[in-house]
Amino acid sequence: MKKLCVLFPGIGYHCDKPLLYYCARLARSRGYEVRPLKFDGFPTGAKGNDEKMRQAALHALRQSEEQLSAVSFSEYGRVVFIGKSIGTYAALAVNSRLGANACGVLLTPLALTFEHSAAGFIALHGTADPWADTKEIRRLCSERGVPLYTYENADHSLETGDTFSDIKNLSDIMEKCGKIIL
Secondary structure: OOEEEEEEOOOOOOOOOHHHHHHHHHHHHOOEEEEEOOOOOOOOOOOOOHHHHHHHHHHHHHHHHHHHOOOOHHHOOEEEEEEEOHHHHHHHHHHHHHOOOOEEEEEOOOHHHHHOOOOOEEEEEEOOOOOOOHHHHHHHHHHHOOOEEEEOOOOOOOOOOOHHHHHHHHHHHHHHHHOOOO
16 A cells, blocks of 8 residues: 655744654655655744734645645555644645545644644644644644644744753654554
């Protein structure tokens, strides 16, 4: 069975940074074809600005659709989407719009991520994330039936600033991702 894993990066969080890098390694080790997307040209000042955040989300969606336009998702027996930040919005929107029938992981989702169905996805969030309010993310995940895993004092990169805590968290994150990347 052919398997596909698509990585949807964030604004400034590309696929070579730890969360997406290790997800890609895990997927490859389990026989997935891995497609890391690349985004550029985002509007500046999106953090805290709803209009610019929406523009950035739509920009990521357009770039995702362009990069995935030649993919026939029906050729794959399993499709996994892994999104980071603004990439979580693009992942769910692409899943809906292109009929990818993917399951996946939402790494540090934004509130606007949940405008699309997240069935079959899990979410991971840091309680010190300045890009997304923890109470709001908990509410949205609860309303939509999305399993949510939180990391105390972790920021938008799911890092706390303490190297050993970050390594333990990364191990836990990869264990959770491994339950999706079968």
